Amino acid sequence: DIVLTQSPESLAVSLGERATINCKSSQSILYTSNNKNYLAWYQQKAGQPPKLLFSWASTRESGVPDRFNGSGSGTDFTLTISNLQAEDVAVYYCHQYYTGVITFGQGTRLEIK
């Protein structure tokens, strides 16, 4: 099974600053025939289901603020949140759908410093 390792496990960032969350895959999740990375990012606020932020590593979902950015390819991916707002407090998960056995990262808890 593909293992996704997120770092850090938690971080505290000041309002207005940038938060960076990494997701490293144990094998490439880039499908070369279509040049797509089979990775998604989700935001889960307390007591709510996860919400899709990005598919294909960098395709932002409708309604997601452009402060959020997804990047990376192959085995290394990054979720960046610029100009951090109070409503961004959440746990963030990456998810690979490259193989039949889908897996998630363990989550990164983002708090306000």
Next chain:
Amino acid sequence: VQLVEYGGGLAQPGGSLKLSCVASGFTFRTYWMFWVRQAPGKGLEWVARIQGDGSNLNYADSVKGRFTISRDNAKNTLYLQMNSLRAEDTAVYFCVRSNYYFDYWGQGALVTVSS
């Protein structure tokens, strides 16, 4: 798009429970559907999935042989029959629409396995 789960609750170890998920706002029969669970304070774990026409089913190793996923496309409903429940099955179970990635999630149904 709306996904609403029903059927959560308390079950004894070794017991059974059946979850339902009623879908609306999209052509249900054309989508793979998943059950994904989240133990209290823990991360996300996929449990089972089923193809749109019900022809392909897959399970996580942790539930294989104990859980059964099914669907009734005439009723726009997804099911998860859970047998031989264990304490470690305690979790919120989410019904999820798959478009490769998971684009819509239900609010979840809490299943507690305890004596």
